[in-house]
Amino acid sequence: MARIQSDTLKKLLRRALNTRGEEIGCETCFESLDRFVELELDGKDAAQAYPLIQYHLELCTGCADEYQALLAALNELQDGAAPDSAS
Ligand SMILES: [Zn+2]
DSSP, rough: OOOOHHHHOOOOHHHHHHHHHHOOOOHHHHHHHHHHHHHHHHHOOOHHHOOHHHHHHHHHHHHHHHHHHHHHHHHHHHTTTOTOOOO
């Protein structure tokens, strides 16, 4: 069985999804990212609620970074951290 680089695999997957017209773009991802993160913080299954967002995050490092940053920021807010402690 041939080993396929995961990057190559992702590109292939992305291309396949594009062909099927099911992949969302970064813009759509950003639009729903806050709701996705809120669900996650609520302990709900965000990936099930927004499977295309979840999928995009697995493919797109830019949006994945954004997601991590948003998650970290909201986590801090929920923890009741002092708002002026971030510097
Ligand atoms: Zn993206």
